Amino acid sequence: MPLRDGRLSHDIDPSDRPPQDACGVFGVWVPADQASRAEVSKLTYYGLYALQHRGQESAGIAVSDGSRIVVFKDMGLVAQVFDESVLNTLRGHIAVGHCRYSTTGSPTWENAQPTFRSSDAGGLALVHNGNLINTPELAARLAPGVLTATTDTEVLTALLATSGDGGPLAAAREILPATRGAYSLVFMDEGTLYAARDPEGIRPLVLGALEDSGWVVASETAGLDIVGARFVREIEPGELVAIDGDGVRSERFAEARPKGCLFEYVYLARPDTTIAGRSVQATRVEVGRRLAREHPVEADMVIPTPESGTPAAIGYAEASGIPYGQGLVKNSYVGRTFIQPSQTIRQLGIRLKLNPLREAIEGKRLVVVDDSIVRGNTQRAIVGMLRDAGAAEVHVRISSPPVAWPCFYGIDFATRAELIAGNLSVEEIRDSIGADSLGYISLDELISASHIAKDNLCRACFDGVYPIPVEEAARGKHLLEVGR
Ligand code: SF4
Numbered sequence: 001m002p003l004r005d006g007r008l009s010h011d012i013d014p015s016d017r018p019p020q021d022a023c024g025v026f027g028v029w030v031p032a033d034q035a036s037r038a039e040v041s042k043l044t045y046y047g048l049y050a051l052q053h054r055g056q057e058s059a060g061i062a063v064s065d066g067s068r069i070v071v072f073k074d075m076g077l078v079a080q081v082f083d084e085s086v087l088n089t090l091r092g093h094i095a096v097g098h099c100r101y102s103t104t105g106s107p108t109w110e111n112a113q114p115t116f117r118s119s120d121a122g123g124l125a126l127v128h129n130g131n132l133i134n135t136p137e138l139a140a141r142l143a144p145g146v147l148t149a150t151t152d153t154e155v156l157t158a159l160l161a162t163s164g165d166g167g168p169l170a171a172a173r174e175i176l177p178a179t180r181g182a183y184s185l186v187f188m189d190e191g192t193l194y195a196a197r198d199p200e201g202i203r204p205l206v207l208g209a210l211e212d213s214g215w216v217v218a219s220e221t222a223g224l225d226i227v228g229a230r231f232v233r234e235i236e237p238g239e240l241v242a243i244d245g246d247g248v249r250s251e252r253f254a255e256a257r258p259k260g261c262l263f264e265y266v267y268l269a270r271p272d273t274t275i276a277g278r279s280v281q282a283t284r285v286e287v288g289r290r291l292a293r294e295h296p297v298e299a300d301m302v303i304p305t306p307e308s309g310t311p312a313a314i315g316y317a318e319a320s321g322i323p324y325g326q327g328l329v330k331n332s333y334v335g336r337t338f339i340q341p342s343q344t345i346r347q348l349g350i351r352l353k354l355n356p357l358r359e360a361i362e363g364k365r366l367v368v369v370d371d372s373i374v375r376g377n378t379q380r381a382i383v384g385m386l387r388d389a390g391a392a393e394v395h396v397r398i399s400s401p402p403v404a405w406p407c408f409y410g411i412d413f414a415t416r417a418e419l420i421a422g423n424l425s426v427e428e429i430r431d432s433i434g435a436d437s438l439g440y441i442s443l444d445e446l447i448s449a450s451h452i453a454k455d456n457l458c459r460a461c462f463d464g465v466y467p468i469p470v471e472e473a474a475r476g477k478h479l480l481e482v483g484r
Helices: 032-038 040-050 084-089 135-139 152-162 167-178 221-225 263-268 280-294 310-320 343-353 377-388 426-433 443-450
Strands: 023-029 058-064 069-075 094-100 115-119 122-129 184-188 193-197 206-209 215-218 230-234 239-244 247-252 301-304 328-330 354-356 365-370 393-398 437-440
Touching: 023 040, 023 122, 023 184, 023 193, 032 040, 040 058, 040 084, 040 094, 040 215, 040 221, 058 122, 069 084, 069 122, 094 122, 094 184, 115 152, 122 152, 135 152, 135 167, 152 167, 152 184, 167 193, 167 239, 193 215, 206 221, 215 221, 215 239, 221 230, 263 280, 263 443, 280 310, 280 393, 280 443, 301 310, 310 365, 328 377, 343 354, 343 377, 354 377, 365 377, 377 393, 377 426, 426 437
Parallel strands: 301 365, 365 393, 393 437
Antiparallel strands: 023 094, 023 215, 058 069, 058 094, 115 122, 122 184, 184 193, 193 239, 206 215, 206 230, 239 247, 328 354
16 A cells, blocks of 8 residues: 555554554534635534544545535545535535544445435434444344445444434434444534544544634544634533534433543544643653653663654653653655555665664664554664664663554554564563663553543553453454455
8 A cells, every 4th residue: 555645643664554543533513604604614624634643544524504415525635635626615504524544344435434324304424433343233223235335334324314213313312322332423414413422432522612603523622723613521421412503412322431542642642632631742741751760771862753752752851861862854755656665675664764863873872762562563673773873772662551452442453463562572572673672651650641540541452451342253344344
């Protein structure tokens, strides 16, 4: 698969992709008489632009003018899918938008979002961040042949559009309590914007208010900031919200059992996003400080793996007293037309993205801070590159505990067999990547730095304790494609 223009993730080595984010969702409602001034399609475009790091395979926007819903979606980044002329055709006062990384179903146009369904009662467009774990059970509620795509989202959309005859709100009251897994949803019919979050609240979802009048729902507060919306509150786990001319109406479809994703703090969320009132950047710097106290080492310079390791490297340098510096320069602009290295020059792969600053690191004992290790190929290449550039010692510090278990709630990690920490001890991993020493933050310290109670967090990829039990049969990304 070719690399994409301006990819915002820290995908450094194509053969060792970092955790892939599930999706970014966005929704906006403004009064109908302000539709032309508010330009909801452009607000949604900018919102998705701020959420691009959460999904880079496809992007889409649905807009309602009160009587009709129009959907535009395509493969690619938000800025590749939409231009001014397309956005000008998407007119109305309600919109939902999505940027996707596939967690159930292939990265194809049919599986891009928003998904859309119409029934006698009208249309329904929906966007989803997360991954359901009882999709076959839900799909069994539908008549044969109803599904046109292969995603859990398509199943949910079909159910919400066709269940009962009381419209999406009544359907959501019936369907959501039977829906298991991770889902932060934003959906709309012709006149109302809806938002819902699973009872565990695994993926984030926040509500904001526009300055004049109107409401915004987004995966992260960074999606509110970009459109000038004021943060109001998080959509609560187990909450269903409807927004229209009568304001924001909220109800519960399930008791909250909060299990927010701990990995959002480590890598997924933008550093300028706030979760539970605390900035992600502040948490990451604090993790770096704690990492320095847990795994001290004598060294001359602390450097990050850019950019994902930067906040924790700042914290590590601060707490250890070792100077912070730049040792690696990242080329962020490897483009879509870029030719994927062939097997014979694969060893050059990392050089396409990172280059060492030889003068800065020559003869130095380095601490290299990164956010996580998936397969270990990237860290092995970085250590080798730094040694080649003259580093005297390379000490690797990781601002998350070992990732040893896959995620079934919307993050596409490797399988357990592919995860290096699923198979090797820390000392064996150190040996495998060729570092002089290796230290991971402990799970307790990471949790403590998040300021969230341990029982209110999902930590399954670190400790293998899955807060929503996942049966073996529900673990495949392509489970709805079998036999198609
Ligand atoms: S398994 Fe890991 S990545 Fe997945 S929701 Fe839990 S903490 Fe987040």
